[in-house]
Amino acid sequence: MLDRASAPPSAPPAAWPLVALFTAGYVAPYLLPTVVGRLDAHLPLSPAQAGLIGSVLLLGSAAAGFTLASRISRHGPRPPARIGLLLAVVGYGTAAATSLLPLVIAGAVVGGFGSGTATAVAASGIAGQRDPHRTSALGLLSVSATAGALYLTLPRLGGGHGLPFAAIALVAAAAWPATARLGGPDAGAVTGLAAGRLPYPRAGVVLAGGLMLWSLAQNALWGVSGRIGTQQAGLSEVTLGIVFAAALGAGLLGVTAASALGARLGRAVPIGAGTALIACCVALSSSAHGLAGFAAGEILWNALYPVVLSYAIGLAAALDPRGRWAVLAGSASSLGVACGPVTGSVLAEAAGFSGMGLVLGGLLLAVAGPMTAVALHAGGRPLTAGSVRRRGGAPAAVLAAGAGAPSGAIPRVGAAELPVTEIPLRRRPPRRVLLLTTPSRRRERV
Structure with missing residues (x-):
């Protein structure tokens, strides 16, 4: 067994610290319905004002990602991760300890910036993993389990x-x-890829913009799901917490299935078909007038949401192995999440819950096409075990990983495929072979 000191310096970091950071950064958006609902119920705020505070929290998270996208590789992941966690503890702790509205808003902003910093560090590290999709699926699995446990626990602890x-x-x-x-800063990243241009600029912009609208549509409903359950479906807070916990439990099953499925279907089918099914679930949940319809919509929706998100994160990681597109796409998603509560509250007040669901479902169908196109044409396929080839099949991977093969010649699993360059060859004139024969000896006459 190799000891820790003998590991190569370029080895990617372990997955579990990134999963922990991912959980710490994403748990705030997952708890957004409870945060907004309790602000509305226990502070002198209207529903729109409570949604605005939730949006301010997530705007701080998005701002952190846009600020740190190109700086994590230079300074290393450890310092920004610790700063982000410290800001999250101080900010959310301040918002929890006071009822003064200015301090609550300031704490939400500071805590949101800390959550976004932790998420940015996690996204950058996930892009450098040998299997980014598996690591992102583990992160979503962890945050879904954590949020589900909190939804079961918080209603029993009081208001x-x-x-x-x-x-x-x-x-x-x-x-x-x-x-x-x-780890610390990557010196190669400072002088190499981190200072260069972003690969796939058009595809990255389309993916980031589509993911922003994708997150906006879903979190517009997620931000008012508590109001739909209590006001339209007639559920109590305890019953609503059970429904949300069951929905997040379905998300656990969905993420587990996505992790087991891996890249067998590629990325285009899960992203495109999954987004279309989510649009139907959004319409069902927003138009429910009882427990059955509301629970069915929420559970099916939350089962599909982390599946599509895991493939979208993997797609962003495949566009740039340094993780810059993963951070930028995640920040764009946070921006959409931030605008979600206000959008949902405004649409609910203007068109009702059912009309809001139709608008959001149409928006999801509109962004499914561009995101699928990016997955088809620019996502590529990461090099995983058994796929170190273009058309050669599994034996190429077996030969590449065989004993005695030089480690430097084997592409790191999870790296993007190298482009194939055609080299023109100049035709040479055919060679002429001259056959030399020796004259036979003259026969002597006897």
């Missing part, structure tokens, strides 16, 4: 707006030990 903020702060504090396993 007040501070409990969700305190829970997010505790999750961030629990992720602090994982930062010790993160």
Whole structure:
């Protein structure tokens, strides 16, 4: 067994610290319905104002990602990860400990910036993993399990707006030990790819823009799902928490299925077909007037949402192995999440819950096409075990990984395929072979 000191310096970081950071960064958007609902119920705020505070929280998260997209490789993941977790603990802790509205808003902004920093570091590290899709699926699995447990626990701990903020702060504090396993700055990234141009600029912009609208549509409904359940479907807070926990449990099953499925279907089918099915679930959930319809829509929707998101994260990671597109696409997604609560509240007040669902479902169908096109034409296929080829089949991977093969000649699993360049060959004139014969000896006459 190789000891830790003998590991190559270019080896990617372990997956579990990135999963912990991913969980600490994503748990705030997952708890958004409880955060917005309790702000509306326990502070002198209207539903639109409570949604605005949720949007401000997630705007801070998006701002962190856009700020740190090109700086993580230069400074290393450990310092920004620790700063982000510290900001999350201080910000959310302040929002939980006070009822003064200015301090609650300031704490939400600071905590959101800390969550976005942790998410950016996790996304950058996931892009450098040997199997980015598997690591992102593990991160979504962890955050879904954490949020599901919190949805079951928080209603039994009492009311007040501070409990969700305190829970997010505790999750961030629990992720602090994982930062010790993160590495320092990558010197090759400083002088190499990190300072160069972003690959696939058009595809990356289309993916980031589509993911922003994709997240906006879904989180517009997610931000008002609590109001739909209580006001339109007639559910109590305890029953609503059970429905949300079951929905996040279905998300666990969906992420597990996506991790087991891997790249067998590529990325285009899960992203395109999954987004179309999510649009139908959004329309069903927003038009429900009872427990059955609301629970069915929420559970099916949350089962599909992390599946599509895991493939979208893997697609962004495949566009740039340094993780810059993964960070930018994640920040664009956070921007859409930030605008979601306000959009949902405005649409619900203007067109009702059912009309809001139709608008959001149409928006999801509109962005499914461009995101699928990016997956088809620019996503490529990462090099995984058994696929180190273009058309050669599994034996090429067996030969590449065989004993005695030089390690430097084997592409790192998870790296993008190298482009094939045609080299023109100049035709040479045919060679002429001259056959030399020796004269036979003259026969002597006897």
